[in-house]
C-alpha cells in the first residue's frame with residue numbers, strides 16, 4: 280500500500296521546490312514529479328513540510344497538588360490537529376524516586392499517544408542512585424536531562440547538584456536542559472508580595488521579573504561550561520536570558536534557547552485583566568513579558584541565536600487554577616498551546632514577514648530534530664525519513680476557540696485570535712492522522728522514539744575541552760624547597 284502526496288510545494292529548512300512525495304511502510308520512498316500511489320492526497324496550493332516537533336510538553340504531569348489535564352491522548356490529538364507529529368515530554372521523578380521507576384510511569388501514560396513521542400528525564404534530586412541510573416536512562420534512548428532552577432522545595436536543584444549532573448551528562452554524551460529562574464529569589468519575592476497583600480495572579484508576574492531568569496541563565500551557562508557540556512535553555516522568555524545565550528554562542532559555547540509561542544505572541548497585560556480567571560489561566564513560569572522582550576525573541580529566531588519554538592503545554596482547567604484564589608503561589612503553573620503553535624507562528628511569523636517558510640520549518644521541526652539526535656528520521660522531507668508530514672494550507676483560516684479545540688480544558692489562552700495557515704492533512708508515519716477537521720488515528724498509534732547519546736556536538740565539545748584542559752607545565756629544573 281503506497282500513498283502519494285500530489286501537486287504540493289515541498290518546504291524544508293533549506294529548500295522550496297515542487298514535487299510529489301511517495302510513502303510506503305511509514306517512510307518516504309521517493310520524491311519527484313508525477314509519482315503514482317495506491318492512495319492519493321491532493322496538496323494543490325499547499326506546502327508539504329516536516330511535521331512539527333514540540334520538544335516541551337507536560338502531559339498528565341503531577342504538579343502543584345494536581346495533574347495537568349491534557350494527557351497523552353488529548354494532548355497528542357491536539358498536536359496532530361495543529362500539524363505537530365512528535366512531542367517530547369518530561370519524565371519527572373518525585374524527589375527520592377528512582378529515574379527508572381519514574382520512566383515506568385511515563386511508559387504507561389504514553390501508551391495512549393496518537394503521535395510519536397520521546398522523553399526527557401528530569402533530575403529533581405541527587406545521589407549515587409541518580410548518578411548510576413542516568414546511564415541506564417541513556418541506554419533506554421533518552422539523551423537529555425532536565426533541571427529545574429526554580430520551584431524551591433519541590434523540583435528545584437542547587438548549583439552543586441547541577442554541576443554534578445552536568446558532569447555526568449558530559450560523561451554520557453547527553454545534553455542537560457534547564458528551567459532557568461533563580462528559585463531562591465522567587466521564593467523571597469513571593470513571600471514579600473503576599474505579605475503586602477499582593478495575592479492576585481499579577482503577583483505571579485511581579486515575583487518572577489526578567490532579572491531572575493537572566494541571572495539563572497548566565498549561571499547555568501557558566502556551570503555547563505565548567506562541566507564541559509552543551510546546554511539547552513527551555514522557555515527563554517526575555518531579553519536578559521536571550522542576551523546570556525547570545526553572548527555564550529558568540530563566545531563559541533554550545534548553548535541553545537527555546538522561546539515558547541505564548542511568550543512570542545501574548546504579553547504581561549494579560550495578568551492585569553480585571554477577571555481573576557482570565558489572569559490565572561495565563562499563569563505560567565516564566566510569565567508573559569512586555570513587547571520589548573517579545574521583539575528580542577523574534578529577533579533571536581531571525582538571527583539564529585534562538586533555535587526552537589515550543590509550547591511547554593501544561594494545561595490546567597479553570598477549576599484547577601482556582602486552587603490559588605487568595606494566594607497566587609498556589610495557582611498551578613502552566614498553559615496550553617499544542618494545537619496552536621504552528622498556526623500562531625505561521626500567522627505572526629511568516630504572515631508578518633518576520634520568518635521565511637524555511638525558517639518556520641527550522642524552528643518548529645528541523646533544528647530540534649538535530650539537537651535531539653533524531654534527524655533525518657524526523658524533521659526532514661528526505662527519502663528514508665519517517666513520513667511525519669504536514670500538508671499546510673497557507674490560505675485556510677479560523678478563529679481559535681476553546682469550543683472547537685482538542686485540548687480537554689475549558690479555555691484557550693489564544694481565544695479569539697484569527698490564524699491563517701492550517702494543516703489540510705497531518706500524517707504520522709504515513710498514516711493520515713488529521714483530515715477534514717477530524718482525528719483519524721486510533722489512540723496508541725504513537726510510538727516511542729529512542730534517541731542515542733553522543734551527538735556530533737557533544738563529541739566536538741568534549742574533544743575541545745580535552746585539548747584545552749589544564750596541564751602541568753613540564754619544567755627542566757625545579758628549585759629546591761625554601762624550607
Ligand code: URP
Pocket residue numbers: 337458562563564565591593612613614
Ligand atoms: O509554568 C510552567 N512552565 N509549567 C510547567 C512546568 C515548567 O516549569 O516547565
Ligand code: ZN
Pocket residue numbers: 458513514564565
Ligand atoms: Zn519550566
Ligand code: ZN
Pocket residue numbers: 554557
Ligand atoms: Zn477573559
Ligand code: ZN
Pocket residue numbers: 335336337591593
Ligand atoms: Zn515545562
